[in-house]
Amino acid sequence: MNTAQEMGVRRFGRVNWLGTYTLARREVMRFLNVWSQTIMAPLINAGLFLLIFTIAIGKGRGDVMGVPFMHFLAPGILTMTVIQNAFANTSSSITSAKVQGNIVDTLMPPLSPLELVLGYIAGAVARGMIVAVVIAFGAWIFLGVGIAHPLWTLAFVLAGSVFMGALGIVAAIFANKFDQLSAISNFVVTPLSFLSGTFYSITALPTPLQAMSHANPFFYIIDGVRFGMIGVSDRAPALGLAIASGAALAILVLCWRWFRMGYRLKP
Numbered sequence: 001m002n003t004a005q006e007m008g009v010r011r012f013g014r015v016n017w018l019g020t021y022t023l024a025r026r027e028v029m030r031f032l033n034v035w036s037q038t039i040m041a042p043l044i045n046a047g048l049f050l051l052i053f054t055i056a057i058g059k060g061r062g063d064v065m066g067v068p069f070m071h072f073l074a075p076g077i078l079t080m081t082v083i084q085n086a087f088a089n090t091s092s093s094i095t096s097a098k099v100q101g102n103i104v105d106t107l108m109p110p111l112s113p114l115e116l117v118l119g120y121i122a123g124a125v126a127r128g129m130i131v132a133v134v135i136a137f138g139a140w141i142f143l144g145v146g147i148a149h150p151l152w153t154l155a156f157v158l159a160g161s162v163f164m165g166a167l168g169i170v171a172a173i174f175a176n177k178f179d180q181l182s183a184i185s186n187f188v189v190t191p192l193s194f195l196s197g198t199f200y201s202i203t204a205l206p207t208p209l210q211a212m213s214h215a216n217p218f219f220y221i222i223d224g225v226r227f228g229m230i231g232v233s234d235r236a237p238a239l240g241l242a243i244a245s246g247a248a249l250a251i252l253v254l255c256w257r258w259f260r261m262g263y264r265l266k267p
Helices: 017-032 035-060 069-100 113-143 150-174 178-194 207-214 217-230 237-261
Strands: none
Touching (some): 017 035, 017 069, 017 113, 035 113, 069 217, 113 237, 178 217, 217 237
């Protein structure tokens, strides 16, 4: 046995860059091959949300936090769409592999648990970023909503995509069939994203509900993107980014641990 093997260094190095890149590329190509469902559909859904609110409320709704209501709403719709798509990318990929029985094809190659996590998360981030760019462009064209703070916007979209991609991995590992995954999406992800200030400022809520919102990582992601796009927020963006990043890191550690254990993945 040579020295490298004795030290536990794999023949392709400490990090399997090629394997990680291949997994990431597979995850990206998986959603790009059906771009009409994964990219165009979210744009249409976001547009329908904005259209319905425009027709239902119109100009009768006053300013929110000093900005027109539709300008206030656009970042929330964008963030909600981004986090739902990031979650869907990892959760659908792993659940499909488990249901079809080919998850072993991903687990057998010489990829460490961390490399598996990074490969899946790369796909979620890519999908979230593309969806964010498409919707932001549409908001700029039709509503005149620009990007007040590009770096803050990028940071929160990235943190949100990582957090939800990791949450999608956890949900997919835990679920053994699509019904269970749908239950997690319908009863956990969707309510938390809707009740996190997407359509309103949490200052309008009673104090107990405000406290509950402050315990919800979704709120900080949506609030941070809103600050990045239109320059207003309910909480300080630095605090929001710290909480969103901490939540993402905690879920990533759980993903790594479950991949390392083979929890609900290996027979």
